[in-house]
Amino acid sequence: MNAPVNPFVARKSSARTIEHIAFGFFRTATYFILICAAVIFGFIFVKGGQTVFRSSFPFVNVPFLTQAPETLYVFQFEGKKMELGDRDFRKFKEERHIKDIPAESYVYSSGGIFPCIVGTVLLVIGSMAIALFIGISSAIYLNEYSKQGRFVHFVRLAILNLAGVPSIVFGLFGFALFVMFMPMLQDFRNPTVLSFPVGFGHYLNFSGWNVCLLSGWFTLAFMALPVVITASEESLKSVPKGFREGSLALGATKWQTIRTNVLPYALPGMLTSSILGIARVAGETAPIMFTAAYVIRDKMPWQVDHPMDFFFQGVMALPYHIYVVSSKIPQNEYTERVQYGAAFVFLVIVMGIALTSILLRIKMRNRYRW
Amino acid sequence: MPTASSTAFAPTRSVGDALLNRNRFRILGLTPDDIIKYFFNGNAIVAVVVLALITIFLFREGVGFFGKSQRDLRLYRLAGLEYVDFIRHEVDEHTAMTRDLNAARLAEFQKLTAEGKTPEQVTAALASFDAFANAFGDSIEDVRGTLSDLSDVAIATKTKARVNEDREEQRDMLLSAGKKEEADKIEIAPVNFAAETGVMKGTLPAFRKVNDQFADKLGAALQSSPHVADPKFQAKIDAVHAKARALIASLPQIEKNMENWNYDAPVPASKAVTSFLFGREWLTASFWQDWYGIVPLFVGSLLVSIIALAIAVPLGISAAIYVSEIAGPREKGIVKPYIEFISAIPSVVLGFFGIAVLGTALRWLSQTPALSWFPGFPMSERLNALTAGCLLALISIPTIFSLAEDALNNVPKHFKEASYALGANRFQTIVRVLVPASLSGIISAVLLGFGRVIGETMIVLLCAGNRIAIPDFTQGLGAFFQPVHTMTGIIAQEMGEVVKGGIHYRALFMVGVVLFTLSLVINYVAQRIVHRYRISIG
Numbered sequence: 001m002n003a004p005v006n007p008f009v010a011r012k013s014s015a016r017t018i019e020h021i022a023f024g025f026f027r028t029a030t031y032f033i034l035i036c037a038a039v040i041f042g043f044i045f046v047k048g049g050q051t052v053f054r055s056s057f058p059f060v061n062v063p064f065l066t067q068a069p070e071t072l073y074v075f076q077f078e079g080k081k082m083e084l085g086d087r088d089f090r091k092f093k094e095e096r097h098i099k100d101i102p103a104e105s106y107v108y109s110s111g112g113i114f115p116c117i118v119g120t121v122l123l124v125i126g127s128m129a130i131a132l133f134i135g136i137s138s139a140i141y142l143n144e145y146s147k148q149g150r151f152v153h154f155v156r157l158a159i160l161n162l163a164g165v166p167s168i169v170f171g172l173f174g175f176a177l178f179v180m181f182m183p184m185l186q187d188f189r190n191p192t193v194l195s196f197p198v199g200f201g202h203y204l205n206f207s208g209w210n211v212c213l214l215s216g217w218f219t220l221a222f223m224a225l226p227v228v229i230t231a232s233e234e235s236l237k238s239v240p241k242g243f244r245e246g247s248l249a250l251g252a253t254k255w256q257t258i259r260t261n262v263l264p265y266a267l268p269g270m271l272t273s274s275i276l277g278i279a280r281v282a283g284e285t286a287p288i289m290f291t292a293a294y295v296i297r298d299k300m301p302w303q304v305d306h307p308m309d310f311f312f313q314g315v316m317a318l319p320y321h322i323y324v325v326s327s328k329i330p331q332n333e334y335t336e337r338v339q340y341g342a343a344f345v346f347l348v349i350v351m352g353i354a355l356t357s358i359l360l361r362i363k364m365r366n367r368y369r370w
Numbered sequence: 371m372p373t374a375s376s377t378a379f380a381p382t383r384s385v386g387d388a389l390l391n392r393n394r395f396r397i398l399g400l401t402p403d404d405i406i407k408y409f410f411n412g413n414a415i416v417a418v419v420v421l422a423l424i425t426i427f428l429f430r431e432g433v434g435f436f437g438k439s440q441r442d443l444r445l446y447r448l449a450g451l452e453y454v455d456f457i458r459h460e461v462d463e464h465t466a467m468t469r470d471l472n473a474a475r476l477a478e479f480q481k482l483t484a485e486g487k488t489p490e491q492v493t494a495a496l497a498s499f500d501a502f503a504n505a506f507g508d509s510i511e512d513v514r515g516t517l518s519d520l521s522d523v524a525i526a527t528k529t530k531a532r533v534n535e536d537r538e539e540q541r542d543m544l545l546s547a548g549k550k551e552e553a554d555k556i557e558i559a560p561v562n563f564a565a566e567t568g569v570m571k572g573t574l575p576a577f578r579k580v581n582d583q584f585a586d587k588l589g590a591a592l593q594s595s596p597h598v599a600d601p602k603f604q605a606k607i608d609a610v611h612a613k614a615r616a617l618i619a620s621l622p623q624i625e626k627n628m629e630n631w632n633y634d635a636p637v638p639a640s641k642a643v644t645s646f647l648f649g650r651e652w653l654t655a656s657f658w659q660d661w662y663g664i665v666p667l668f669v670g671s672l673l674v675s676i677i678a679l680a681i682a683v684p685l686g687i688s689a690a691i692y693v694s695e696i697a698g699p700r701e702k703g704i705v706k707p708y709i710e711f712i713s714a715i716p717s718v719v720l721g722f723f724g725i726a727v728l729g730t731a732l733r734w735l736s737q738t739p740a741l742s743w744f745p746g747f748p749m750s751e752r753l754n755a756l757t758a759g760c761l762l763a764l765i766s767i768p769t770i771f772s773l774a775e776d777a778l779n780n781v782p783k784h785f786k787e788a789s790y791a792l793g794a795n796r797f798q799t800i801v802r803v804l805v806p807a808s809l810s811g812i813i814s815a816v817l818l819g820f821g822r823v824i825g826e827t828m829i830v831l832l833c834a835g836n837r838i839a840i841p842d843f844t845q846g847l848g849a850f851f852q853p854v855h856t857m858t859g860i861i862a863q864e865m866g867e868v869v870k871g872g873i874h875y876r877a878l879f880m881v882g883v884v885l886f887t888l889s890l891v892i893n894y895v896a897q898r899i900v901h902r903y904r905i906s907i908g
Binding site for chain 2: 015016018019022023025026027029030032033034036037040043044133134137138140141142144145146154155158159160161162163164165166167168169170171172173175176177180181191222225226229253254255276279280282283284285286289290319322323326327331336339340343346347350351353354355358
């Protein structure tokens, strides 16, 4: 008579309804975050893609990626609306023997962003090298050599606190230390600052390195340090203890053990997870604002008189350029191209680094299993 | 004298050493292994050294601010600017009331126009109000005249003192460079502050008269104020009435303050500290007097952070719960890296997005009639605290998410099992067992997210609107839609333009010190919470 009732079917109850609603809320919240991020990516990619890509061969806007920023001139000429970069505009006037054409000008809105890309790449490579070197060495000490004690506790506390310091404070610090204070070896005595003679007519002047690559490298590297140390330690910890014990039992010294039995397995992991942290630092603007970045610079970084000057020159950097073009010039159809284009290229560079790191990490996880 | 035991052991040890360390190459008594160890040790110290250097250099550049500020405040008093500011304060209050009246008139004007009246009719309807408003506005004119005269005197005195300071500096530099003759040539005519301020104080009786007239005129204007039909409009007028009465009542006190004022009263060092920490004004490159009060910046930072956290905390924690407890392994494998990936979006790109898209979109949204009931809508500015807060939320979500997810994962498995065994469903388990058990981790996640938000620079610099003023909290929720300036933003914006070593430069470093201290405190509290309340059952 009665249809067989499945005894395992959940009965309707208020607790169940609440559960459903709550889970729905959690799910919505999660996907809301993902969608927000996707919308931002979408906007930058679509609008920036219009600047960077072309529908015809070579499909990429080569001038945008290979030229320096220029001022854009928009003017009416013989009834036509013309847009020309600074150099073309001057040539245009010379060819037609016209002294002056009334034109609206927009700074940095023509030409490309090549010097900024170069500057950013230089900053990232330099700071990455310094941060990886110091960070991995610290991690080796903390994980392999140190014993639990006051000192190690202190170091860990410092690392933890360093991770929370705001980027602008790093900028101030870099400015006060590297730009304004670091010693320079010069062949004259600078009377306004601390100065020590070192012989041969040279003096160590504590006048600072000025706004330059070196200042930016160290500032960024110190900022990335906590991430690199934490990531490297994690990687070292994942190498099984038996590897070390086996090596030590065979009579190898501590360093031989680390070199042959720990680092080869830990290093790939260290590099990949550190890179994610470095991508974040590479995206920072505040620390390089006063330490390494110039608003505009005519020379390319390799155009220096003396090899040493390479380290002591300021560069144009993509994040700072984006800040300048988005805050210092108005928003309109002419300036929009360079704004979205620069944001797009920068996003691609930083996301590229981050994505490589994440993918490599997934691949690595499958490689070593012990 | 060596003890017996030490002599007995010595040979044994050296034999052992010799066996273990045969032919060991040593530099300064260190084996290569020791050297390698100390090398790594040295690198580990770098973190400590950097933290110490940050502290040292921030303070080195920043602490000089207080000395300079104290001297600045002293000059403010000596040159009589403080005296003039008593009058200025009175005038400013009156100006604010006039502005209120104008705003009320504008609102009424728009309302009447919306009701379909012609401009002529509206003007006619508002005629009695306009007469009152004009009388109200004109009543201050004489006080304003006195103010402007005295301002000129005070500024002239201040300029003289400043020129002297510069000359003294120049002379000191020449003297230190050994050029005594040139140094002697620099003439410094000391400023007679007593005489200069004496002239100003001499005008007090005249000012009293002016003030009395002002009070009379203002009182008369208030008497003539019309009664209007619209209750909202009337309420605004009444509010101005109350303020004006208060101003009239405060006039004798102002005069008394002016009488008691003494140009030579000492300025204690604590005044420099309090004027920085509790100063309600950050005003630079002003013709009158620069103020470096951190309060408007601090409030701005806090306001933006509150908005960001109000959005990020529910979203971040919900996502953490979803990913760690509800989502399947595949979904988890996509969502988790994705959210971590968000943390790598450069903040300057987000800031640009805020300027180019979000600000406009939010303002457009606030202008839709359906939402006009919301306090503060429509927004007057495209870039305001809300725009910045929304983007900051996105920045802090990955931090809150990852840490909260870790905390949830760290809850021992048998907690969950015990809860299920008692018949609780998954939601009940999450709310009653998992979240309370990992609460310390979640709170510290929120705190660290807060640290991330308050230290973020580019987004607030680009999107917060950069108006240095304490938001008008009388508007309730509307305060969230006002442009603000922040501590991080002010450093980034003004650092490039200041004179190195000047008071403004040092003030910015002091703001940096405040930020640095704040970040350390947040970190410390987060750690304490994790340690103190971590459940010991595991």
